[in-house]
Amino acid sequence: MSIAADRQNHLDGQVTVVTGASSGIGAAVARRFAAAGSRVVVSARREARVREVAGQIEAAGGRALAFPADVTDYAQLENLVAAARREFGQIDHFVNNAGHAVAKPLVDSSIEELDAQIDANLRGVVYGCRAVLPHMIQRHKGHIVTIGSICSVNHYPNYGAYVAAKHAVLGFSRSVYEEVRPFGIRMSVLCPAAVNTAWSDLAGAELPWPRHERLQPEDLAEMALFCVTLPARVQVESLVVWPVCEPTV
DSSP states (O other): OOOOOOGGGGOTTOEEESSTTTHHHHHHHHHHHHTTTOEEEOOOOOOHHHHHHHHHHHTTTTTTTEEEOOTTTTHHHHHHHHHHHHHSSSSSSEEOOOOOOOOGGGGGSOOOHHHHIIIIIIIIIHHHHHHHHHHHHTTTOOOEEEOOOOGEEEEETTTTHHHHHHHHHHHHHHHHHHHHGGGTEEEEEESSSSSTHHHHHHHHHOOOOOOOBBBBHHHHHHHHHHHHOTTOOOOOOOOEOOOOOSSSO
């Protein structure tokens, strides 16, 4: 679908920043929001991939800015927010997507592996919200969408640090929402189960479901778009999303 053909979602004139957007869910969100009319800032650590995704968006007729950043470095997130405002003047949506997991028992995990999961999955979200919220508060407008996990609501062996971080993300978002609700700002957490991305390979996880039967990154992009295009009076606190192939008990 070309970008010009999908303007009915009315994100024209709006601006979206997506972290972890070099592949998977983040790249899908960036492309989908651009297709709905938003100008998009594509961010992740991998500069070449960030530029590739931004190029795809522009080749399809959209507007995108590639801005490499590491979400565990607050100064880089401040620079990301400043670059988005400098390029496009505002930020309407901020999508916290960057994350990292290692599938190991706690006693077999190195301190570096534990720190990396807490940093990417929790610290990165806290930093992202802290960096963008002053701008949204000033405008009395904005929506932060965080990609959580089924691990935000369930617990699984061999994922202790990841589960801890993803649980914390949901509690953090609920708490901060009450702080910013008076300013017309919304915060939503998407909690997907098995998704067809490189996540399982990088984490060392063995998922039994065929890739084509898992949730697809585009499914999560549609959920994110659903959240931000609801009437301003509607707040989606969290959405748990399962593929039909995966049992929920």
